[in-house]
Amino acid sequence: MFTSETYIARRAKLCEKVGTGLMLFVGNVDIACNYKDNTYHFRQDSSFLYLFGLQIAGIAATLDAETGEAVLYMDELTMDDIIWMGPQESVSDQAAKVGVTKVLPKAKLADVISAAKDREIHFVPTYHAETTIRIANLLGKSISEVENGASLKLIKALISMREIKEKCEIDELRKHMAVGRQMHMAAMAMAHEGRTESEIMAMLDRISLMNGQPVSFPTICSVHGETLHNHSYKNTLKKGQLLLVDAGSESPLCYATDHTRTSPVGGKFTNQQREIYQIVLDANNAVAAACEPGLTYREMHLMACRIIAGGLKELGIMKGDMDDAVMEGAHALFMPHGIGHMLGLDVHDMESYNDTLVGYDDETTRSTQFGLSALRLGKRLREGFVVTDEPGIYFIPALIDKWRAEGLFKDFINYDALEQYRSFGGIRLEDDLLITRHGCEILGERIPIEIDDVENEVNKDTYHNK
């Protein structure tokens, strides 16, 4: 359970790691959609959530690495706030929940920062220009100085803490996996001719929202699974197509789920689909079976790629030595992305800090090879990591044509055999794994993934008349 002690302990540990200077955490503000007062749903900054827990817009905090003093900058409600937004708890009660006893009015933050002008001020990278401008004003720096001025020491300290999930975080994640599962079960039950991508996406959105929070990232729900981040929902499903759904929900405390399943529209895979599906499933299962502390996720990625390449060789799509093919990157025509990423408060956990700092370290460097370069997590696994396991096989006509025209990897790819897969689409299968002491655990009850089980779910057709 998250208690005030959770936050007090995290802040104490962070102070110890950072050692000197004053840390400034500017929470997110409400972000305008098409004018200032018409806002997107409020999402607190993840660093702020991790250290100060409060899902309130426009507040800030300081944490003194030397004295350990934590201060929240919040204003009491006005009568206008009550009329428009309803009665709320007092700021001191809210601060007490996250173990903070000192609360100052927002306007005092500038004085506090100004008084610390001779000290080192640490802040994390920003992703809202509103926050960049605010920090620039507070510190008397230019926009580009703030854009380039985040504290590497603070970033590294936070990564080292956030990458190892605490018991309360694992409990929250594990519990919320049920909502992610419900979303995917609904999508399977709706994978029928005549339904639209948009109505299925809308149903998943509803399931997430009614369980407390919006989806954790824009849902991918497409009969064109070969487009990796497809956010268009214009198609009507046709029998025989594959529906790829990559979707997750945000938990009440803002932890993300992230799963992908691929279903046969109408409930029956074709033989061609079944063959490709089984290769992807084998790769997914092999990663879950192999993961354990001490192995690098780069190894897991390459193992999955070898399984995919081997499977495609058996089908006559690839040829030659598959170890060589994977080493040279020929398989990336079919799997141009990485096997997975960290998961936590962010669906690509901590990506706002810089994904290479999160996924690599002194021992592992990020590749520049097409495909492997997209792997967000390459470093050694540790107990308490939560990662996604998401192999896929895609047939991307534009990429196939380009490689063929350039004569790439002719020794490994049988371009003629590929022709019959041109309109295949794509398959991806994704689970969320918790790295345990001696292996890993698929978080939550596993969403149906075996061929027969997926066909069964689709055939239940539960949403038939809804």
Added chain:
Amino acid sequence: MFTSETYIARRAKLCEKVGTGLMLFVGNVDIACNYKDNTYHFRQDSSFLYLFGLQIAGIAATLDAETGEAVLYMDELTMDDIIWMGPQESVSDQAAKVGVTKVLPKAKLADVISAAKDREIHFVPTYHAETTIRIANLLGKSISEVENGASLKLIKALISMREIKEKCEIDELRKHMAVGRQMHMAAMAMAHEGRTESEIMAMLDRISLMNGQPVSFPTICSVHGETLHNHSYKNTLKKGQLLLVDAGSESPLCYATDHTRTSPVGGKFTNQQREIYQIVLDANNAVAAACEPGLTYREMHLMACRIIAGGLKELGIMKGDMDDAVMEGAHALFMPHGIGHMLGLDVHDMESYNDTLVGYDDETTRSTQFGLSALRLGKRLREGFVVTDEPGIYFIPALIDKWRAEGLFKDFINYDALEQYRSFGGIRLEDDLLITRHGCEILGERIPIEIDDVENEVNKDTYHNK
């Protein structure tokens, strides 16, 4: 129908009105939720939509007021874009749809602006700091210079055009009202004991999304209707409560619907609720019956307030002369907001320009009196305006206690009689009106609003087992 001619004609008219200088329109970018690549749904800027129609992130346009030349700044897709986002139309095909023949790469915008450095550069106010920074960099100005540097001439020209809805806009609005209606019918059918605000909100969200676009503003769905902008959905409905739902949908071309209905949880208003409801309904109907070109919306607001005050006097809640009470603002304890606002591409149409510039003019000035000051639209109605008609009566305990303690309006308010309404909540009823040549039209098929009709809808209980 929207055609390339629609946009060509609008741009020509705008050039004529602005007369001199170069107009710069910076479209919206994808806005990060919790890190750069995890974005909120993309919403194009409304000025950009009005003049250039394209719902594409990160593009910009210039329009030369003197020569009439329109230029779009867009880049062709890269292979990476195709892999991640799928094949798209060429930029020239997209530009042609909105009647633009000249397209330059994005990087050329800086050169064009730089070459025009001796000319007047017009831009509209910004609401995304990303846009503010971009304009500041383009013009070599500071953030605060951009924040304060929008062109009043351009704003006034755009308001004078956008406030009169064209036939294609009215058709789009009228057609999409059916989705807004469907949302409210669903909410009524779900207004039953045991359901949660969040599941009803989620259903409305789904209905909007599956019809193409997200809700047009954060849904208000609350058994605490007295909190005017309640965005919390934590309550479970109890029989005898009032469920206030203020919600709308965005059409495929980004026009907004905006309706409010208030339903009795369980399907039967109490006598007390029925009495208050009827007063609000009378005010709503009176506005729709009276609206016509030439009258000011301030008059409509005051008429509705007099009806509300008169009704409350009959119930013994108010006393004395109701014309005086409304003139002095005593009724604002019960209706602290305005009767309505313009509606169009934005739910508060053009509010990013400045709501007072939109709703007032040389002839009408905005009041500073509590209640009337919240009226966004005070000026004379014209044929082609689309406005909301949304009277309400609220019992806000914190506000009642404050006024009573301060001894405010003791001659008009019977504070003792108010006690039995302390936990009443609030009622608001809102329709969207098109001002016609001689009167007005409620846009779309009217959502059930008479007491019996609303009770009937709730009693259908259509969503019983879903």
